[in-house]
Amino acid sequence: MTNNGLEAESDAGRAKAFAGFAAELSPHDGRRAAIDALYRAQETEILLGLIAAAQSPPEMVRQAQAMARRLIATMRERPAANAVQGLMREYAISSQEGVALMCLCEALLRVPDAATRDALIADKIGGAAWRKHLGHSPSPFVNAATWGLLITGQLVAPADETGLSAALSRLVGRAGAPVIRAGVDIAMRLLGEQFVCGETIEAAISQAKRQEARGYRYSYDMLGEAAATKEDAERYLAAYEGALKAIGAVAGGRGVYEGPGLSVKLSALHPRYARSQRARATDELYPRLKKLAVLARGFDIGLNIDAEESERLDLSLDLLERLCHEPELQRWDGVGFVVQAYQKRALAVIDWIVELGRSSRRRIMLRLVKGAYWDSEIKRAQLEGLEGFSVFTRKIHTDVSYLACARRLLAAPDAVYPQFATHNAMTMASLRVMAGENFAHGQYEFQCLHGMGETLYDQIVGAGRENRPCRIYAPVGSHETLLAYLVRRLLENGANTSFVNRVSDAATPIEALIDDPVDAARALAPIGAPHPAIRAPRDLFAPARENSSGLDLSNEARLKGLAKALDKSAREAWRAGGAGASARAIVNPADADDVVGYALDAGRDDVERAFAAAAPSSWAERAPAERARILYAAAERFEAHAERLAGLICREAGKTIPNALGDVREAVDFLRYYATAVANPDFANATHRPLGTVVCISPWNFPIAIFTGQIAAALAAGNAVIAKPAEETPLVAQAATDLLHGAGVPVEALSLVIGDGAIGGLLTAHPGVSGVMFTGSSEVARLIAAALA
Template sequence: MPQRLPTPYRDENEVVAHRLSGLAGALDWPAAAVAAAPWVEAVRKHPPPFWAMETLLKEYPISSSEGLALMRLAEALLRVPDAETAIALTADQLGRADFGQHGGESSIARLSSAALSLSKRFLPEGGEPGLMGKLGARTVVAATLRAVQLLGRQFVLGQDIEEALDEAKDARREQANLRFSFDMLGEGARTQADADRYLESYRAAIAAIAQRTPAGRAVETNDGISIKLSALHPRYEFTQHARVMDELVPRVWTLCEQAARANLNLTIDAEEVDRLELSLDVFEALAEHVAAQQPQWQGFGLAMQAYQTRALELVEHVAAIGRRLKLRFMCRLVKGAYWDGEVKRAQEMGLPHYPVFTHKHHTDISYLACARALLAANDVIYPQFATHNAGTIAAIVQMARANGASFELQRLHGMGQGVYREVLRDPRLACRVYAPVGRHRDLLAYLVRRLLENGANSSFVHQLADESVGLRELLRSPLHASPAPALPLPADLYGPSRRNSGGVDLAEEAMLDPLLRALASTTVPVVPMAEPGDVAAAVAAARTAFAGWSSTPVERRGAILREAADAMQRELPHLCALLVREAFKTWGDAVAEVREAIDFLRYYSRQAERLMQPESLPGPTGESNELRLEGRGTWACISPWNFPLAIFTGQVAAALATGNTVVAKPAEQTPAIARETVTLLHAAGVPVAALRLLHGTGETVGAALVKADGIAGVVFTGSTEVARLIARSLADRDGPILPLIAETGGINAMLVDSTALPEQVADAVVQSAFRSAGQRCSALRLLCLHEGIADAVLEMVGGAARELACGDPGRLDTDVGPVIDATAYDNLRRHVGRLQREARACFPPAAPREALPNLVPPQAFEVKRVADVAQEVFGPVLHVVRWSGDPLALVDEINSLGWGLTLGVQTRIDSRAQAIAARARIGNVYVNRNMIGAVVGVQPFGGEGLSGTGPKAGGPHYLLRFCAERTVTVNTAAAGGNVALLAGAAVQ
């Protein structure tokens, strides 16, 4: 469907200026601050309960070791099934903090002093404890576990809906003007089974709430429920739009009907920026059902995040839907819950602007502007304002009373009690409590997010608890624009010397359309094959060109490469389309690869300018010593088909930047992409003779190139077997000893202990093992799961893998395309056949969505030992092994395989992650994330052992291998003595 909202990637100051202009004359902030001041003073005079968020953050700020330890323990400890790991986690986190120094007046401080500080005496440090030590450690873990459970009780209203309803009833006895919106805790669904479980949880909750709801009241005064769409569908993503509309909308409508019959309110919670248009489509489809079948129901609603730069347009659009359908919605306005994630995503994707405001007061401005719009749309929206900020509350009350609009306030359970205790002394005001319901272990992600949001130094909750922040400062007006974003724009992430490559948000129609148009007009051209006899002529021409290119100033060479990068950026849609057509890349992978190629050109050009400046070295007086780097000559660059643009460009750019000339042989499956790259480099100013392309097979053209006279070095990415052949060929040559830079593959493992969050593990495994059809050097091949969580994680991974769409990579909704050719397909089928005989299948592979050649659906097999995985298989086939005991012993087993490219570690034990990384003989170690997608200049990539020679591509040492080092020493005192020394001396 066409996009209804403007792009979120707009200039922040322009958006803020528009919001400020809309507030002009509508809000008297000084008066609001005066109204809020008594609330703040009363809270500081009579602090909230000791378990409230404000008190917790005052005792243990998240910037402190104690606060961080408490947050980590709250996030992980309750889900650890085995005692040994629980001891290790507790020791790791509490060992970094000193809870004993917290002797404050609150009960939490006393609890911490009495229980948590015992870890110093009993928990193991640096080794396995003895029997008495273990007994003591278990005691402390039990005390810590109890402390975390008590913490959870303060932020979960009940462990089930009945308990939550009882607690809500008790709360209303103390404060009559309270209402509740119940949130059934849980992560987003990864599997259909997850989605079914969450759906049943919502149904049961609505039924329970309905039983306790008196008849005949206005829906605004009744309790309600908040639902998360990502919990109700395992692929709630913009790429799966058709599936979501066909499958999710009917499921949610059953909940809406149930809520409508009971006259309850049902609010769709907000999600990430890239899901906003999708959420709006689902909301509008459901609203049409409401209008057709339950038009009297006024309890349907949507949460809106003010930190998004298009929040105001969202308010206006929802109001327009209400007027078109003659409905009234209940809309919750929040500040926003994923700010740090949105910032990181924009930086990683190289987007033109941030989709969220980078200054807190800009978000406050947006919140107030959205509040005004919601109040103005009171005919079709019942506004609900979720905030703990006393100044914001006062401003909302002021604006609402100015136009007579009805509204309610909202707060989170366990937070903001102090402020709302004072605010609700006014009987005309009502507050709805957003109340999590669920097991304490399900609280973890929710609680940590709330701690991070409210514990930031700039947050009102944090500053309210800090009495050193004066009243005037706490309630100062947010109504001013800052001149620049608080963070460098994504393009400027790497500083002034290197511009970040620009990416594409495929959820944005304006960014996606050029790619789809390019695909429609792109065909794969035929590239003529070279003959072995062509190799000598190409090498000779490149050798002749070497003198001119190497003498070209490095700054000029760098400028040419950066011009090529800019051209590649302009041609991104066409290059992406060619990658889809020739290399069977999915759209996300294609965009990432073009960006990586651009980054290589920019990074190596700047690195060469830095490294190749003459360097003066210290020495004795009367002598000068200078070190210089020069190109070696003509390099043979042999690149693979799995990254036919990025690796090809990286190899060529490194050689050219350092003054070498190049003869490049791309993979025989993907010559068109390579030719397009060479054309761009020539157009940017690289002499035709300095860069020659030879398309042919490895057995003919590749072998001849390696053996050609005049080659100064070889850079190769591909299989270990071919790298060995190249090394032997170079070693057998007469003449100079030539350097070989080889990057090969690996049996890449991921080690998962029982502290890891299963949802995060499942995401990382699916991305690392199955994205790009498993055809990455860095892809996950061996998953090592702690036996305590292996069954649960495998069930989640299997369910998530079955939801992947296998088919035509030109479709936006395709996750896994075909492998590169029939030979690769046949190799995979033989390997899978052997595993079916010798191992246990972890889950049935999903059926491909369409009949295409060479499609291999993701699958996994459990083997008995690490050593059973002896061969790298290039495709979406995962091997799984269970482990227990010492994780470092498992690392030794992985090391013994001889490969050393990538290793994933999933653990919440920081010291364990560091110990594993130190023990592993692995080039790239990734902790608590996926194992793919190394970024140029950020994660230099390359392995050791069977996985390559080094140095790391995209790193600060890569260019050195392309250079010859030369020193020039001049005896400056040879003629007549050391004049400089004598001129500065006291001559007698």
């Protein structure tokens, strides 16, 4: 069959290449589109609106400050009542001991074998000065934890330490490694018990009775990581069902407002709870969520859908909407949802939920939190080169967002039941004043974490005080399951901007803790300016170079644009090596009906022409700064064509869309990295002479990243390059070569030779070769080395 015949036959394959991807898009309009628009908006674009929504009259601010002042003074009079405050004060997260503590909390109980645990303890505890913390804190808890760490620290102290410490090390060290592990285990378990209400739901319910008698309410959370397998999800589902039955047995008909409830994480109910698996996740997850909700309704206890990472928000809103319109759940107000005020979309999400409550004729329980994944949200955006952050970079911006969201909630009592989760006395006082003096059953409630909020809310809960309800969020689980939760709590409250951290420090004046965040945000110039110490994703490697741009695959608006680009890419007529009757078809490894394009393999004469063209190249004489400028320009071109290239990589190399986009990003990073290296004034042609003609041979599994990285390194140094890609992926190599030429790399400085291993052998054995860059098997590498010897 002729090439024209093959092309006609493959039209259908091209048309359907990304049809499945496009079919899974979920175009939004109205309020959902408004939510999408704010996903990674600039802080400067949205703070003015939030300030307007959050601000209170000056008299109300003064009332809130006066109340917060009294609350904080009382909290400081009872320092031993809050173990967490004592711990945060004694072990700053930025200190050597704080870092050691965090490492242990995050990793120790995950390690299954004793030898590795011992090595971890020695690494993280041995050099820390625990002794200096012993007896400093008035909290018996902190001193008990310190003693466990001190004993362990002595056991693993450096061998050259002398005096009493060394003697203690030798004395206790005779007991061996089990004593070391026991010491750390004691310290970690003391810490865990402050955050976990009970190891079982029955134990937690029993422990809650004392606080319930004082007027507190409870929402239980079954601790655990996101499900990784179907078996994990089934186990978590069973745990949630068991918890609902146990809670229901003691609820006593108190209802969703006064009785206990349960919080569930959707990631625990399905191992593929992600945007990339949208159809499967929702189809398989929703029946499990509905089952729990129906069970909760039977006991008339609240069921809250917990907030997780920002990329999961859109899926959770879909599930919430479906649940609210579920016929079996009508005339029941126990469906709950959590909104994170640190997300830039928070206020828009609340507007949508208010509308949902009204359209579904229910009152949705809405827990407003500030957010517990801030560090990972910032890091993820930076590493993935996203267009911006999903969260605010300044704490005061989150505080403003929180107040704006709270005011919106209080204005919609028919559609939502506000649940204000905060440990900040000024925030709590602002809400109390904002809500007014008149309080009725079921109007709103405060919430705090188990083991953290008692010194604040003991002044609020119960008759004779403010008589406002507070629900304790109570984690339930073994110490082995608390780690992710524990680390989030320590990070959240150990930060130097945390209220929990600052209120425990007597050196921090009370007046510094009761600033009005609206006034503080308004005082910034410009209003909404991001935190200067937090680098935007694009500036991650500044000032050396720009970070490569990524694409947010959880943003429906971005996915819509990507779908169009992929479809356009699939309809291109891709060719490599020129035209000819002997050109071979390149077929999609995932779809035999999809002919991606055609490649004309090189022969011996083509190899000779490539070396002849490279020999007189003037590329080496160009100034390094000029070569760098051209490589920077190439990086810009690669980014401009990223989605087009990714579509080709998916079809030619069989990569997934995220991997294909990542491959292009890596190529861009290579170009900028090597350009930056030679742009350095210390790199000069007089001192850094090129080798000559370099052959670059790259593999199929990173068809543009490694291909481009090899070329960029050689070109940056002034070499002429003859590049041979893997025989399976010549089309993307041709596309990359065209972009490099378009950026200014001379044709004679970069030649593309397409073919199989035999062509590679001709290239590496040619007398004109000055060096070879090869990525592939060790066996082939040894053959090349022998040929060059």
